[in-house]
Amino acid sequence: MRIKATKRLLLGLAAVVFLAVSGTAASGTSQRSVYQPPQRYYLALGDSMAYGLQPTKANRPPAGFNTGYVDVFAARLRKLSPKIQVVNYGCPGESTVTFTRGGCDWLKHGGKLHDAFRGSQLKAAESFLRAHPGAVSPITVTLWGGDLVPLSARGKRASRAITSFASRFDAIVKRLRAAAPTSEIIVSGAWNPEADRLAQVEPLYRSADRAIRRSATASRVRVADMFAALDGPGNTKAQKARLCSLTFFCSMGDPHPTNGGYRAMASAFMSAAGYPRKP
Numbered sequence: 001m002r003i004k005a006t007k008r009l010l011l012g013l014a015a016v017v018f019l020a021v022s023g024t025a026a027s028g029t030s031q032r033s034v035y036q037p038p039q040r041y042y043l044a045l046g047d048s049m050a051y052g053l054q055p056t057k058a059n060r061p062p063a064g065f066n067t068g069y070v071d072v073f074a075a076r077l078r079k080l081s082p083k084i085q086v087v088n089y090g091c092p093g094e095s096t097v098t099f100t101r102g103g104c105d106w107l108k109h110g111g112k113l114h115d116a117f118r119g120s121q122l123k124a125a126e127s128f129l130r131a132h133p134g135a136v137s138p139i140t141v142t143l144w145g146g147d148l149v150p151l152s153a154r155g156k157r158a159s160r161a162i163t164s165f166a167s168r169f170d171a172i173v174k175r176l177r178a179a180a181p182t183s184e185i186i187v188s189g190a191w192n193p194e195a196d197r198l199a200q201v202e203p204l205y206r207s208a209d210r211a212i213r214r215s216a217t218a219s220r221v222r223v224a225d226m227f228a229a230l231d232g233p234g235n236t237k238a239q240k241a242r243l244c245s246l247t248f249f250c251s252m253g254d255p256h257p258t259n260g261g262y263r264a265m266a267s268a269f270m271s272a273a274g275y276p277r278k279p
Helices: 004-011 071-078 096-099 121-131 155-179 198-218 226-230 236-246 261-272
Strands: 040-046 087-089 136-142 185-188 222-223 254-257
Touching: 040 121, 040 198, 071 087, 071 136, 071 261, 096 121, 096 155, 121 136, 121 155, 121 185, 136 155, 136 261, 155 185, 155 198, 185 198, 185 261, 198 222, 198 226, 198 236, 222 261, 226 261, 236 261, 254 261
Parallel strands: 040 087, 040 136, 136 185, 185 222
Antiparallel strands: none
16 A cells, blocks of 8 residues: 555545445444434534545645535435535544544645634534534534554554544544434444455454444444445455445555545445435
8 A cells, every 4th residue: 555655645534434224223323323304504524534535636625625425415415404504524634633632634734624613623513513402413423544544554553543543432422422412423434445455454444343333332323334335245356346446546546535435425324324315
């Protein structure tokens, strides 16, 4: 994996997806997960995946990144709630550490956001939820890539990194649930982006995915299945072909999704939410 050449973009790979997931137990969450139809606002949180980053759109303003899963998911939500408004705090380079404390890498280098905020993204989200009680649903979160990608480079430290990430992620999810007790919250599961070594590192990414699901279950949060959406079924050869099609990994050494990949992610969020589908 060409780590050095894509370090900045890899930092933003998220937590913020995933087909073949039911809206309840099959998604890995409790049957007590909150269900609420789309409300006035859709709040998107996380890293570069929530932002909609793609390596082919370098130097564009935020409005130029308009084919991410948040955009696609929002378009589908508008078929159910035509007036729903999107607030997207996604920041490329965000990790669970910076999400909580502030200091997103993108902002340090002068990057602009879809929706600006001050301080940490978590505090901004809590402030927005307090200002709009009962009016924000769904909330999506993609937040793990900045902590863990690429796991293959961590060697024996990979398991410790996953454990540390899991503790921070769990705290974040609990705070979001406390701030939005009746909102539909959907988090991205982990997936294996390393198309050049899928078999070798899959157990590590599966472990990260299980950690995300445990936190989600504890906080009555749904999980969008990233493995199903982006890695897909079949043998290693089939999975690599799918990743090459749905991400820029094979063409540019970058794991961010193509437009097709982001559409797959949006479908996974829709499946996890269990919203009725309209033509």
